Amino acid sequence: MAKERKGLFQRFLDMIEFVGNKLPHPVTLFAILALIVLLLSAALQPLNISVEHPGQEGEIVEINNLLNAEGIKYIFESMTDNFIGFAPLGVVLVTMLGIGVAERAGLISAMLRGFVLAIPGRFVTLGLVFAGIMSSVASDAGYVVLPPLGALIFAALGRHPLAGLAAAFAGVSGGFSANFALSGTDAMLGELTIAGAAIIDPAYAEQMNIAMNWWFIAASVIVLTFIGAWVTEKIVEPRLGSYKGDQKEDLEGISSIEKKGLIWSGISFVVAGVLALLLVLPENAPLRGDGPGMDAIIQSPFMSSLVPIIALLFLIPGLTYGIVTKSIRNDKDVASQMTDTMASMGMFIVLAFTAGQFVAYFNESNMGLILGVYGAEFLDSINLKGFALILMFILITAFINLFVGSASAKWAMMAPVFVPIMMQLGYSPELTQMAYRIADSSTNIISPLMTYFAIIIAFAQKYDKKMGIGTLISTMLPYSIFFLVGWSLMLIIWMLLGLPLGPNGPLTY
Numbered sequence: 345m346a347k348e349r350k351g352l353f354q355r356f357l358d359m360i361e362f363v364g365n366k367l368p369h370p371v372t373l374f375a376i377l378a379l380i381v382l383l384l385s386a387a388l389q390p391l392n393i394s395v396e397h398p399g400q401e402g403e404i405v406e407i408n409n410l411l412n413a414e415g416i417k418y419i420f421e422s423m424t425d426n427f428i429g430f431a432p433l434g435v436v437l438v439t440m441l442g443i444g445v446a447e448r449a450g451l452i453s454a455m456l457r458g459f460v461l462a463i464p465g466r467f468v469t470l471g472l473v474f475a476g477i478m479s480s481v482a483s484d485a486g487y488v489v490l491p492p493l494g495a496l497i498f499a500a501l502g503r504h505p506l507a508g509l510a511a512a513f514a515g516v517s518g519g520f521s522a523n524f525a526l527s528g529t530d531a532m533l534g535e536l537t538i539a540g541a542a543i544i545d546p547a548y549a550e551q552m553n554i555a556m557n558w559w560f561i562a563a564s565v566i567v568l569t570f571i572g573a574w575v576t577e578k579i580v581e582p583r584l585g586s587y588k589g590d591q592k593e594d595l596e597g598i599s600s601i602e603k604k605g606l607i608w609s610g611i612s613f614v615v616a617g618v619l620a621l622l623l624v625l626p627e628n629a630p631l632r633g634d635g636p637g638m639d640a641i642i643q644s645p646f647m648s649s650l651v652p653i654i655a656l657l658f659l660i661p662g663l664t665y666g667i668v669t670k671s672i673r674n675d676k677d678v679a680s681q682m683t684d685t686m687a688s689m690g691m692f693i694v695l696a697f698t699a700g701q702f703v704a705y706f707n708e709s710n711m712g713l714i715l716g717v718y719g720a721e722f723l724d725s726i727n728l729k730g731f732a733l734i735l736m737f738i739l740i741t742a743f744i745n746l747f748v749g750s751a752s753a754k755w756a757m758m759a760p761v762f763v764p765i766m767m768q769l770g771y772s773p774e775l776t777q778m779a780y781r782i783a784d785s786s787t788n789i790i791s792p793l794m795t796y797f798a799i800i801i802a803f804a805q806k807y808d809k810k811m812g813i814g815t816l817i818s819t820m821l822p823y824s825i826f827f828l829v830g831w832s833l834m835l836i837i838w839m840l841l842g843l844p845l846g847p848n849g850p851l852t853y
Contacts, residue, residue, distance in 0.1 A: 444685025446662030476515020515781025
């Protein structure tokens with residue numbers, strides 16, 4: 345019997361999986377990139393390539409050779425500082441201390457389950473997608489909690505469980521860069537963007553903050569929730585048809601002790617939020633800025649202190665929930681939960697070491713600044729500007745995301761190149777970061793190299809034993825397409841209206 349010929353789409357998926365699996369681990373990848381920067385600095389320096397510094401009139405910038413005597417001295421003397429000074433390292437670890445306690449105490453899981461189970465049947469699809477999007481405040485917890493819960497709820501309602509799983513997965517992964525609240529993702533990507541902007545204009549970078557995309561990502565929650573629900577009910581669920589399996593589910597509600605914990609944690613969150621606002625709203629508040637009106641809040645120590653504030657806004661409700669539900673009995677439990685959280689960040693810390701070297705060498709060699717100037721001149725020469733430029737950047741990022749799943753790893757590589765280029769063309773670092781986040785999130789759900797992809801397949805195989813990579817991707821592809829198109833159109837409309845992307849988050853540079 346002749347072997348069945350694979351279709352074009354299946355061959356494309358096979359190619360993505362093959363190429364992605366051949367790529368080295370991100371830790372190794374950054375080590376290789378750092379070595380390439382060193383070699384290129386030595387090879388290009390004799391060519392006397394130079395540009396005028398775009399932020400300092402009259403200053404000529406040339407490539408620094410990092411493999412001469414001075415360069416080698418720099419490599420060894422700066423290695424520790426490059427690691428410690430890697431922009432996202434401290435902010436991510438501090439944020440995760442608070443988020444980790446809330447997650448390990450059970451608060452995040454209880455909130456997600458309680459919200460989804462309380463939704464009336466006719467709104468359950470909307471609720472699942474919304475809960476998935478909002479789960480990004482707790483980093484990766486949503487991947488573990490919501491997809492199996494979505495499948496269970498749909499099965500209990502007589503609907504196809506895989507449609508429920510897909511809706512939840514779309515929200516968690518496809519909507520990862522949308523939220524009403526700030527999260528570790530904002531801190532991690534924001535610090536890399538600020539570092540990229542400092543290559544061109546350190547003074548501009550100094551006044552940036554990690555909440556630079558807050559208004560846009562908050563509005564995105566509404567848009568993506570309705571897109572995700574529409575795709576589920578109009579495309580994915582009809583395609584799956586009625587469920588023929590024998591896997592029946594019964595829903596278990598939130599226990600009384602969990603309800604009590606949620607109530608008290610909610611009260612503690614409100615109290616903590618009010619106390620945080622008291623640090624910035626009154627005239628003589630310690631974290632208030634010196635400017636008039638809203639400038640005193642936007643340009644204030646409060647905005648520079650968002651990382652510890654976010655950590656505390658998770659830590660306090662997490663502690664409260666844990667104490668009420670007895671998942672936290674003493675200070676040793678809290679220390680243990682924080683330790684477990686830091687242990688789970690081990691890979692990120694190792695990544696930060698090699699990524700820190702790459703970013704530092706790239707900046708020290710001046711190749712980032714020079715590439716930014718020449719890249720901007722090239723794009724200007726081919727007249728690629730405006731919406732076409734933004735959409736092209738989104739498409740390039742979406743394609744790269746199929747092969748390199750880590751948002752932080754990709755942006756650590758791309759920010760030093762694309763942020764300066766876009767600044768030279770008049771687009772703000774804040775806008776470049778938002779375009780990146782749209783592309784990165786939208787194609788997460790169809791990348792077989794995404795960290796949790798295998799786990800989602802395992803969840804799905806409970807209801808369909810034949811579920812594999814190709815089947816899951818074909819199920820999730822409509823979400824990816826509609827999220828990418830809808831979200832990009834939203835950004836274009838936002839640009840047409842001239843709205844800021846967040847506090848002190850302009851569209852132009």
